[in-house]
Amino acid sequence: MEYKNVLSTCIYCGTGCGLFLEVLDGKVVGTLPVKGHPISEGKLCVKGWNAHSFIYHPDRLTTPLIRDRKGGELREATWDEALDLVASRLNGIKAEFGPDAIAFLSSAKCTNEENYLLNKLARAAVGTNNIDHCARL
Amino acid sequence: MERLDLLRDAVKNLLDSGQVDGVLALRAAWPESAPHLFRPGDDVSNLVLWPKYQLPKILDLLLTANPEARLGMVTRGCEERGLIELAKHNQVDLAHVTQIGLACTAEERDLCRCAWPYPSRIDVGDKVDGIADALVADHEKLSPEERTAFWKQQFARCIKCYACRTACPQCFCETCVLEDNLWVQSAALGTPFPAYHLIRAYHTVAKCVGCTECERACPADIPLTVLYTLLRRDAEETLGYVPGRSVDELPPLVVELAGDRGG
Numbered sequence: 001m002e003y004k005n006v007l008s009t010c011i012y013c014g015t016g017c018g019l020f021l022e023v024l025d026g027k028v029v030g031t032l033p034v035k036g037h038p039i040s041e042g043k044l045c046v047k048g049w050n051a052h053s054f055i056y057h058p059d060r061l062t063t064p065l066i067r068d069r070k071g072g073e074l075r076e077a078t079w080d081e082a083l084d085l086v087a088s089r090l091n092g093i094k095a096e097f098g099p100d101a102i103a104f105l106s107s108a109k110c111t112n113e114e115n116y117l118l119n120k121l122a123r124a125a126v127g128t129n130n131i132d133h134c135a136r137l
Numbered sequence: 138m139e140r141l142d143l144l145r146d147a148v149k150n151l152l153d154s155g156q157v158d159g160v161l162a163l164r165a166a167w168p169e170s171a172p173h174l175f176r177p178g179d180d181v182s183n184l185v186l187w188p189k190y191q192l193p194k195i196l197d198l199l200l201t202a203n204p205e206a207r208l209g210m211v212t213r214g215c216e217e218r219g220l221i222e223l224a225k226h227n228q229v230d231l232a233h234v235t236q237i238g239l240a241c242t243a244e245e246r247d248l249c250r251c252a253w254p255y256p257s258r259i260d261v262g263d264k265v266d267g268i269a270d271a272l273v274a275d276h277e278k279l280s281p282e283e284r285t286a287f288w289k290q291q292f293a294r295c296i297k298c299y300a301c302r303t304a305c306p307q308c309f310c311e312t313c314v315l316e317d318n319l320w321v322q323s324a325a326l327g328t329p330f331p332a333y334h335l336i337r338a339y340h341t342v343a344k345c346v347g348c349t350e351c352e353r354a355c356p357a358d359i360p361l362t363v364l365y366t367l368l369r370r371d372a373e374e375t376l377g378y379v380p381g382r383s384v385d386e387l388p389p390l391v392v393e394l395a396g397d398r399g400g
Binding site for chain 2: 001002003004007022024025029033034035036037038042043048049
């Protein structure tokens with residue numbers, strides 16, 4: 001039997017609370033607050049306490065899904081196919097309506113570096129300032 | 138030898154004895170400590186003492202997943218009492234647990250405002266006497282109206298995170314009444330006063346051993362221990378029962394209610 005705790009950071013908002021993922025025999029089974037953590041000081045909110053619960057959830061998306069026609073069923077796709085589709089549709093919208101017809105929503109679940117890259121994609125690649133945070137949805 | 142070295146030796150000896158599959162204790166982790174199962178052959182030089190976690194709850198988790206396992210555990214006074222209550226409620230089989238009793242220091246006792254900072258058998262550390270909780274004494278000076286106002290003010294800060302429930306080793310129900318819309322509406326901010334906290338408080342009676350994990354986990358710093366200490370005292374006065382004192386004393390609220398005897 002193996003039981004250990006792996007240090008991580010809560011992904012639900014930008015506060016950055018420290019949490020331990022409890023790993024039992026190779027499977028994540030729970031979350032504990034990190035006592036003495038400089039930000040969260042051993043506390044978590046209800047989302048942090050349940051941060052592990054989506055990992056093996058049957059509803060979790062594990063592959064890109066594409067809906068080929070409006071009202072149609074979602075089907076599994078590869079990342080290449082999904083990204084090609086998104087890129088071609090965004091290019092099409094930009095060509096027809098201009099770059100400000102497109103907006104990007106970033107996330108506290110991402111790292112600073114990932115948010116920086118999305119900012120670059122929006123402003124430099126697509127050419128719009130329409131970028132905001134998912135919490136303002 | 139230092140207390141920490143003695144504890145590491147005790148854990149290593151138990152692991153080397155072949156009697157257990159592992160020993161649940163605390164391991165150094167950034168920034169301080171994390172619960173960890175040390176296994177035979179593991180290096181115990183990174184075993185640490187503080188800050189404590191809700192180890193009885195974790196032992197319950199480990200034994201539920203591996204009912205045949207034989208585990209050791211470093212147990213402070215509150216943790217031994219917590220294990221005893223879990224055993225009496227059929228959550229943990231003590232025949233599968235070897236305890237290494239650890240006495241708390243005066244400093245640790247003061248951090249928990251603990252009245253009983255040592256286990257029944259001390260393997261490591263020196264016994265220090267418990268202290269009366271000064272916050273409880275302050276609370277006693279209040280009139281009933283002032284107490285209501287005090288708790289109303291305290292509970293108004295509650296962010297409904299359920300940490301007091303989730304951190305509690307004695308909260309093991311598969312279905313929690315605090316998730317029942319009848320008492321606590323889901324997807325609504327704030328907790329109903331006083332339903333949420335008083336339901337939880339009454340559910341700790343004759344089970345709460347004063348480990349303070351609820352209070353330590355509370356993001357709003359609500360002094361929950363004060364409430365539970367007062368209820369623990371009421372249970373002792375009215376039922377003669379002290380949670381975790383003895384594995385042989387039957388938990389009164391499970392076995393019988395006054396007037397039900399022989400019914």
